[in-house]
Amino acid sequence: MSRLATQRVANGRRAHIVGWGMAVPERVLNNHDLSTMVDTSDEWIRQRTGIVERHIVGDGETTFSLALRAAQSALEVANLDPAQLDLVVVATVTPEYYFPATACLLQDALGAEHAAAFDLSAGCSGFVYALSVAADLIAAGGYKHCLVVGAETLSRITDWTDRNTCVLFGDGAGAVILEANGAPGGILSSVLGADGSGKDLLIVPAGGSAQPANAETVQARQHTVQMDGRQVFRFATRIMPEASRRVLSRAGLTVQDISLVIPHQANDRILQAAARSLGIEEERMYSNLSRYGNTSSASIPIALCEAIERGLVKRDAVLLLTGFGAGLTWAATVLRWSLPLPVPVPPRRMTFWRNLRYRWVQLRSRWRQFWRQVDSRLFQILYDREGRRKR
Numbered sequence: 001m002s003r004l005a006t007q008r009v010a011n012g013r014r015a016h017i018v019g020w021g022m023a024v025p026e027r028v029l030n031n032h033d034l035s036t037m038v039d040t041s042d043e044w045i046r047q048r049t050g051i052v053e054r055h056i057v058g059d060g061e062t063t064f065s066l067a068l069r070a071a072q073s074a075l076e077v078a079n080l081d082p083a084q085l086d087l088v089v090v091a092t093v094t095p096e097y098y099f100p101a102t103a104c105l106l107q108d109a110l111g112a113e114h115a116a117a118f119d120l121s122a123g124c125s126g127f128v129y130a131l132s133v134a135a136d137l138i139a140a141g142g143y144k145h146c147l148v149v150g151a152e153t154l155s156r157i158t159d160w161t162d163r164n165t166c167v168l169f170g171d172g173a174g175a176v177i178l179e180a181n182g183a184p185g186g187i188l189s190s191v192l193g194a195d196g197s198g199k200d201l202l203i204v205p206a207g208g209s210a211q212p213a214n215a216e217t218v219q220a221r222q223h224t225v226q227m228d229g230r231q232v233f234r235f236a237t238r239i240m241p242e243a244s245r246r247v248l249s250r251a252g253l254t255v256q257d258i259s260l261v262i263p264h265q266a267n268d269r270i271l272q273a274a275a276r277s278l279g280i281e282e283e284r285m286y287s288n289l290s291r292y293g294n295t296s297s298a299s300i301p302i303a304l305c306e307a308i309e310r311g312l313v314k315r316d317a318v319l320l321l322t323g324f325g326a327g328l329t330w331a332a333t334v335l336r337w338s339l340p341l342p343v344p345v346p347p348r349r350m351t352f353w354r355n356l357r358y359r360w361v362q363l364r365s366r367w368r369q370f371w372r373q374v375d376s377r378l379f380q381i382l383y384d385r386e387g388r389r390k391r
């Protein structure tokens with residue numbers, strides 16, 4: 001019996017990735033651009049982080065719009081009708097609003113009329129947290145298709161005068177479709193962890209109930225990311241290898257079994273340290289930091305999407321996804337890609353018919369919004385405050 005078979009879930013249902021997609025804004029901000037904004041240099045940023053450029057949203061682009069593009073691409077690859085989705089989860093620290101959840105906007109825009117929807121906030125570990133929750137819901141038997149998205153517009157909460165943080169972050173979104181399937185493999189095991197005593201190391205201090213927004217909090221830039229970079233760095237280099245070893249051991253695997261590590265993209269030096277600690281060659285540690293910077297919960301699904309499209313994920317590959325972030329939190333998932341990859345991988349362009357369907361869904365949503373207003377007006381005309389029919 002294979003070691004993997006020992007991880008089989010009770011009812012034999014496993015969560016397999018059958019679709020993937022990503023989206024980044026068109027606008028690119030490179031290190032030279034940044035050196036005109038704060039006291040920094042291309043050399044410092046490259047050497048200390050590995051970042052060369054990042055994508056930044058323009059007018060009209062938001063966390064939701066990036067999430068929507070990534071989700072539509074993932075559905076396209078999976079060749080799945082959004083009405084077949086049972087769940088939409090969006091991992092994000094930069095949601096569209098406090099509420100409603102960005103996942104609800106996505107559910108509506110996709111026309112995923114049978115799906116539950118919620119956001120998940122676990123810092124940069126958010127996507128792996130969300131993947132694990134969705135995989136467990138599938139394994140429990142309730143859901144067949146789940147859309148899991150990591151989407152961020154960190155540029156909206158970045159202090160563009162703080163060189164300690166503004167050189168690090170970028171915007172983007174990545175998405176996967178998980179499908180319940182009896183085939184062996186899929187998501188094998190996950191490790192999720194948190195240590196809230198580290199809450200001050202990476203925080204947006206104001207805007208919540210602790211410090212509601214007011215003129216002073218805005219003046220003091222307390223609605224932007226504040227970070228103790230050195231402490232987060234130390235935490236990351238310790239926790240990534242630790243969580244990775246634990247998740248591998250739970251799946252009955254060793255470092256030698258890993259085909260590719262898809263780590264949270266925060267700093268190339270963190271990835272190098274984790275690779276050294278795990279005893280894994282850097283070639284098996286995927287990095288795209290130079291092109292996107294740190295996109296928080298979006299970084300792992302974007303990297304996964306790229307790795308697949310570059311042909312780095314072969315059938316039966318064992319992938320280790322691992323992240324860390326604000327909270328403090330950490331997360332690792334190991335999966336075996338046992339289903340065939342679509343060949344050739346469909347282009348990320350939407351077909352005419354799907355596009356038409358999304359337009360129809362949009363119209364239907366607008367009509368429902370309009371009808372709600374009419375309904376509310378009619379109710380005021382026909383009923384009194386106690387809800388009794390007026391005579």
Ligand code: UT7
Pocket residue numbers: 039040041044045048049124163164167202227229230232233236266267294296324325326
């Ligand atoms: O998703 C999780 C979120 N965050 C992270 O994962 C971040 C983890 N931490 C890091 O990646 C690194 O700590 C940083 C990239 C943030 C900083 O690198 P470092 O090597 O730890 O630098 P440092 O904070 O120890 O600062 C070294 C020097 C300081 O100058 P002095 O005090 O030695 O004169 C900084 O003021 O570098 C200076 N410095 C900069 N210089 C030019 C800090 N930021 C910059 C900058 N350009 N952008």
